Amino acid sequence: xxxxxxxxxxxxxxxxxxxxxxxxxxxxxxxxxxxxxxxxxxxxxxxxxxxxxxxxxxxxxxxxxxxxxxxxxxxxxxxxxxxxxxxxxxxxxxxxxxxxxxxxxxxxxxxxxxxxxxxxxxxxxxxxxxxxxxxxxxxxxxxxxxxxxxxxxxxxxxxxxxxxxxxxxxxxxxxxxxxxxxxxxxxxxxxx
Numbered sequence: 001x002x003x004x005x006x007x008x009x010x011x012x013x014x015x016x017x018x019x020x021x022x023x024x025x026x027x028x029x030x031x032x033x034x035x036x037x038x039x040x041x042x043x044x045x046x047x048x049x050x051x052x053x054x055x056x057x058x059x060x061x062x063x064x065x066x067x068x069x070x071x072x073x074x075x076x077x078x079x080x081x082x083x084x085x086x087x088x089x090x091x092x093x094x095x096x097x098x099x100x101x102x103x104x105x106x107x108x109x110x111x112x113x114x115x116x117x118x119x120x121x122x123x124x125x126x127x128x129x130x131x132x133x134x135x136x137x138x139x140x141x142x143x144x145x146x147x148x149x150x151x152x153x154x155x156x157x158x159x160x161x162x163x164x165x166x167x168x169x170x171x172x173x174x175x176x177x178x179x180x181x182x183x184x185x186x187x188x189x190x191x192x
Contacts, residue, residue, distance in 0.1 A: 002098050002188070004166060008106070008166045010108070010159075010164060010165045011098065011106055012165055013168045014112055014170060014171065014174050015110050015119045015123065016112065016114055017092075018092065019092060019123070021089065025086060025089060026082060027046065029078050029082045029085060033081060050171040051169075052113055053113050053114070053144050058071050083117065083118060086118060087121075095168055108158070109154035116137040116138075123135070133157065134158060136157065145171070146173040148180040151181040155181070166185075
């Protein structure tokens with residue numbers, strides 16, 4: 001069971017790989033989309049950038065591998081594929097149990113590097129969308145992880161000072177962002 005300290009007054013959750021078991025689906029989307037654009041991408045490259053929005057990953061890919069893939073076209077194609085696959089996404093019970101346990105007790109938010117449409121779809125499919133006061137995504141005007149901005153914005157929206165927030169995350173960049181925001185970071189990978 002995941003622990004929430006007594007002094008915590010607000011909970012913030014990453015979505016992909018934390019609330020929903022979507023990472024295998026996203027890896028499929030990434031690799032299939034790269035293939036559709038006639039290239040391949042090392043899985044380690046994607047793993048290292050987990051939590052970064054699609055456009056940011058593709059810009060880094062273009063820089064690193066000397067390609068000039070159209071960022072907008074790639075992002076549209078990848079997200080279209082993701083929306084189709086996410087209709088089968090399953091919750092990560094260890095984490096959603098925390099949501100169930102604290103629903104109506106503590107304000108909760110989602111802070112995800114994914115686009116609003118796919119994050120909202122994932123939460124809707126697993127029946128969690130109505131549990132959160134707010135959902136902050138890559139479509140909001142905040143810097144992506146590892147910047148703390150997305151978590152600070154989530155805390156602002158739920159009205160809880162950062163030092164009283166706990167973040168649940170599954171990516172190194174997200175853990176770094178939570179620490180930089182002055183929040184307790186729980187790496188759910190240690191419990192799965």
